[in-house]
Amino acid sequence: MTEKNRFERVGEFLKSRRLELELTQKQVGEALGYAKGQYVYFVESGKIDIPRGKLKKWLKILKVSPQEYIDLQKKVLEQELRSYFTKADFKAKKTS
DSSP, X not given: OOOOOHHHHHHHHHHHHHHHTTOOHHHXXXXXXXXXXXXXXXHHTTSSXXXXXXXXXXXXXXXOOHHXXXXXXXXXXXXXXXXXXXXXXXXXXXXX
């Protein structure tokens, strides 16, 4: 099983919030100015990231605070970066 990438993990969070609010992909897509929910599907499945021009509106629709989204991104990025290193890498002495 491969580890999920950042887009997939953020997409899962967005889908979870959408479902908690009992919104369909089509409803979110239309609120963002898209004719269908297919765009929402692509983001939620981790195929693409949210375009920065749509980010604020998307978070508002899902009632996610900017800080909550930033915290999520930081956590996901840290986990992704840590997966590249071993425990020994963290114990290695710093070089100047």
